[in-house]
Amino acid sequence: MILNLQIDLQLIDITVEVPYENGSLTLLKDISLCISQGEWISIVGKNGSGKSTLAQLLTGVRKASSGIIQRGFSGDEPIPYVMQQEMQWFGETPWEDMIFLLESRGEDVKLIPEIIQSALERVGIDLLKDRPFAEMSGGQQQLAAIAGCLAARTPIIVFDEATSMLDSTSRQQVLAAAKTINQQGTAVVWLTHHIEDLSFGERVIALESGKISYDDSTTAFFYRGSTFDLNHTTLIKTPCEELGFTLPYPIQVAHELKLKGIQLPTLPLTSEQLVEAVSYLVK
Numbered sequence: 001m002i003l004n005l006q007i008d009l010q011l012i013d014i015t016v017e018v019p020y021e022n023g024s025l026t027l028l029k030d031i032s033l034c035i036s037q038g039e040w041i042s043i044v045g046k047n048g049s050g051k052s053t054l055a056q057l058l059t060g061v062r063k064a065s066s067g068i069i070q071r072g073f074s075g076d077e078p079i080p081y082v083m084q085q086e087m088q089w090f091g092e093t094p095w096e097d098m099i100f101l102l103e104s105r106g107e108d109v110k111l112i113p114e115i116i117q118s119a120l121e122r123v124g125i126d127l128l129k130d131r132p133f134a135e136m137s138g139g140q141q142q143l144a145a146i147a148g149c150l151a152a153r154t155p156i157i158v159f160d161e162a163t164s165m166l167d168s169t170s171r172q173q174v175l176a177a178a179k180t181i182n183q184q185g186t187a188v189v190w191l192t193h194h195i196e197d198l199s200f201g202e203r204v205i206a207l208e209s210g211k212i213s214y215d216d217s218t219t220a221f222f223y224r225g226s227t228f229d230l231n232h233t234t235l236i237k238t239p240c241e242e243l244g245f246t247l248p249y250p251i252q253v254a255h256e257l258k259l260k261g262i263q264l265p266t267l268p269l270t271s272e273q274l275v276e277a278v279s280y281l282v283k
């Protein structure tokens, strides 16, 4: 595998077009972005904005019509792609799949069982190691995919609306497992239209009609530019609101407090962070 850990994965002026009726349809236009090793990037956009097309481009499932992709630290192996459904496996069970994955990456055969067992335990599905994927739930399959990445120490993984169909417990399990591999150094690209998911990463890229309309920090996405008049009418919207999404509840509360003249010591993204910021004020 060719890996250059110093170099970002770069998309430069990428356009994706498909044949449509008598001409062509542009799905992505002038996309330029860099992904660094170990980053967690959230890509957000409404239905049809081009998120899956971008995910397919990053994972190599789809080719660009024009532009350049420099794979940098992500190397030349296929990038794991976790979706709601129709995941691709090399074996019938997690154990078989991970054996294939590690052998194909040249891992020492004697160490493979221990590495797999440890990865399965870390994401909490060691008891399902011999269960056929066809008999596993969507969340269990996603955890199996994450265990594979953990075992193989893959440099990057792409999640495309992966948790949309999961109940809240499975969703939290998948997000926590994704955070584990990210902390271990795997870059995570998390595509979603669930605005609450964005608090897991520090950077947000927003897509609108196949173009990048925002690429900056998560905090700025929820707080930048927001000003109100005395009737609570928004004078300038945040990038999140500009995109047509409602601010998550803890962030709405922080904006309301600011409007009432109460400045929190930090800008919270989650309920837990809001509680912490308010507790600091009332100490």
Ligand SMILES: Nc1ncnc2c1ncn2[C@@H]1O[C@H](COP(=O)(O)OP(=O)(O)OP(=O)(O)O)[C@@H](O)[C@H]1O
Binding pocket: 018, 020, 025, 027, 045, 046, 047, 048, 049, 050, 051, 052, 053, 054, 193
């Ligand atoms: N092969 C194709 N031919 C014509 N239109 C296509 C094709 N593939 C995708 N599209 C259109 O391109 C747009 C972007 O699709 P894409 O699946 O990337 O969006 P998305 O942001 O992932 O949407 P969603 O959140 O609904 O999954 C959509 O309007 C879709 O209908």
